[in-house]
Amino acid sequence: MKLQDTLELHVKAAVKELFRSDLESVEFQATRKEFTGDITVVVFPMLRVVKGNPVVIGEQIGQYLQDNVTLVKGFNVVKGFLNIEIDDSYYVDFFNTIKNQSNYGFASLKDDKAVMVEYSSPNTNKPLHLGHVRNVLLGYSVSEILKASGKKVYKTQIINDRGIHICKSMLAWQRFGNGETPESTGLKGDKLVGNYYVEFDKAYKTEIAELVVQGQNEEDAKKNAPILLEAQEMLRQWEAGDAEVVALWEKMNGWVYEGFEETYKAIGVDFDKYYYESQTYLLGKEFVAEGLKSGVFFKKEDGSVWCDLTEDGLDEKIVLRADGTAVYMTQDIGTAIQRIKDYPDVGGMVYTVGNEQDYHFKVLFLILKKLGFDWAKNLYHLSYGMVDLPSGKMKSREGTVVDADDLIQEMADTAEEISKELGKLDDYSEADKKELYKTIGLGALKYYILKVDPKKRILFDPKESIDFQGNTGPFIQYTYARIQSILRKSNIDENITLSAAEVSLHDKERELLKQLEQFPEVIQNAASQHSPALVANYTYDLVKDFNSLYQNVSILGADKEEEKVFRVQLSKTVGQTIKNAFSVLGIEVPERM
């Protein structure tokens, strides 16, 4: 049983015996550094049940605990705070239970409904950029955290593969492409298709300018530009199933998917299942028809279908256009239902989508509830803030978009520069070195993004993101590598288990053990709050405590053999915990760096 749970029972018993009152709960907090003790009971909330002076009450409870609970070895009361000192044997026993658990902190799979986590969900007309990077890192990490908390998880995305955007790229490629392919140009497929999207925009603008010269006003010119009309015609042909257009669409989307896969692989994320808008919007239309019958939706005179959400404090929302074609909402309804059909064990879903779509998801979840799906109550919009650059917002038109592939490469390059200066890798092969630079560069990037609360905006300062000191990924990786170095040099018997009597704890060791004890709870909290930031910040605190110990005591040069054994084992366990924590953030740890 956890320390806090044990103490809670005893505090309740104490209050029962001393004051003949029943407490519903007991409030604990870690004892602040400036006071003596390991864990603190806050007396104030008890005053509602037990009348009296908080200091006196604290003293009485403290005395009771000291007399009746063996692991309580002392106490003191400051104001309304009862600081309890815990016997070292508790921490040593705790350590012995976890020291060989390679999966420490992770809960075993609970017999519970699975969760589907959607992330990435790109359009197929341009490459991934920094904004997608945050999305992908968050979604992947939340998936891993949910798994670590004991849930079955499916990772997925919805690919926006149909619509005018891809037709624009297709048309431009037809006109200006001269049959170029990723193979013939050596370009990644998503980059190639993205280039033609830009080409389209250029041609479009030229045509608008020409029409304006010919006397049209700008608004009309934007609507009448021939190339735009042609793109719209192409979309109609696609919807009509024109064989040639569909073949081109399949070819160019295929290029994009290959490009995306390369980027996902470079980032180190994966998916269990892909959904395509082109395959789910029809199901959405079916359910709109059904909702119309059951009265969830209503039809306007022009034939468009709406959902009235005014009773819920929202507006009316369109779910089908007057011409009968699907809107965004239609296909999201279809996609959600399709997913539950495909995976009947799924009881809830997490949508990783930027906060500009907060309203959309509020409405989507409400509509699914109205349609009567019981899983609709377990839908969560993992809403995250924009990524800004020091120069302001990213704007594709102004060319300030940070490309995902470029970014990953730059991070690795920077890691290489810094590592070379410090040079500890002379005996590494070139391939191993490259792999390591990628690990460090990606570690820096991922940690920089994940340590911030998802809902907050991120200011992405390239200079700061590649910082290696302080609260950064490489700092934590460095500590891990340093621990591995100790383990390589130590030659202790791994299987020794020291009893509490054989170990006397250094203050820093006790701090570290308390910190280690928190890890499983951190994972659970991060899961329920969908926040990798909690894991990131925890890991940093753990690492700081380890470095402090490292600086204060000699591990391999400990005076006594038992001390050395204990410290090496402790170091190993800290290393394992760093590794586990980082694994749910999607960050690798190096043996050396």
Place this chain on the structure above:
RNA sequence: GGCCACGUAGCUCAGCUGAAUAGAGCACUGGAUUUCGGCUCCAGCGGUCGUAGGUUUGAAUCCUACCGUGGUCACCA
């Protein structure tokens, strides 16, 4: 304008399901190595927790108003 989110040290962020003197990192200043990896550690400097009210024994945390920033209010996605 309506609705939503955010506002904590010069900068980047924790703390936000209420509790002790609001914590880290960067930057700046000063220290530590006959020692296991100095990408380290220790200390100092730095705060009207956006503003004003309210609830409470107790508010950065909860409530209200206002200010600032961003988002959103499409038969776009």
